[in-house]
Amino acid sequence: MAELDIGKHCQVDSCNLKDFLPFVCDSCSGVYCLEHRSREAHSCPEETVTRETKAAGSTSYPCSFEDCKGKELLPVLCPQCEKHFCLTHRHQDDHKCEKLEVQKPRMAATKELVQKILESKDGSKSKGRRGAKNAATAAKVALMKLKLHAAGDKGLPQKLRLCHPETGQALQMDDSLLSLLAHPEAPLHNGGNVILEYVDNECTGLKDVSDYIAQT
Template sequence: MEFPDLGEHCSERTCKQLDFLPLKCDACGEVFCKDHIDINRHRWSSAYKKDVQVPVCPLCNAPIPVRRGERADVIVGAHMDKGCRPDSARQKEKVFTNKCFRPGCKKKEMMKLVCDQCQQNFCLQHRHPLDHECQGPSRRVSKAGCAAQMRLLESRQKTSNGQLPPNRCRTKS
């Protein structure tokens, strides 16, 4: 051998191969060849301490928290013994729960869309005060907002009786 001091022997009892690029196990601190560096391959007795996977209960599909040093199978077994509810018994959470308050609308949204004026919840289509004919406290409206409201009212009134509505906007001064 030309370089007897180069490299180290694998710590695995059955291997003892001289490796010029040895790998040190961060769990046990011993040196191994590329074939035995895997914790499961060199049969380290406390390998479960380095395994940082989150176990999932096979009955309810819920993740089970396990602290370092605890055995996952023992914790999952205790979870199953205590009060694990299988998937079929567990109710699925509804996502679309926020019902639109506009009469005749049956849409539901994921998030609440509350009107600033009447403080009621509406769907995306009816979220603006003009879209749900808001009866909330009247606020001072800008001139542009008043003009938009008047055009909307005029178009509605013209189709029904042909007369123009009175101007009810209180504009900002």
């Protein structure tokens, strides 16, 4: 009985097993058995070439930050130090940019100078306010001392009184301005006149009002 020619031998030299249902590699088009059907199992030459081509054609940019193993497919350049960094260390503060270190003291000095100017202005304003307050307080104290030790002419009358312009009668001290304006018999009613004069406490009025009449 003739042997049926079914199946094919595995192309791996160390195997050469005849498989009735062989596998064809989609990369190198080789025929392989079940054990060597994967590209890695039969060391597919096309897969190796493809990997080498991809490796040669692709470029990665390693991070320049110390002890960082990160890489980026696209360049991430620092505009100051012009070094490549990963996305994690792309900022100047993150990778401790050497250019940033030069600028920090300058910025700190400028900030300190501005702070001193602001503090000096605030201090001068507060000092001016304190000076004005102290001056006002000193003036009040001086006025109190002046009143305490002041002694006027004892011959002067003790009270400044309002007197009737015609009779010279001294008006009551407790009369309010409203009552002097509202009462019909009051001298200030409807725009009348009144005499303002110093009189003795016991005096009830002026004896002679002729000297108070306005000369026209």
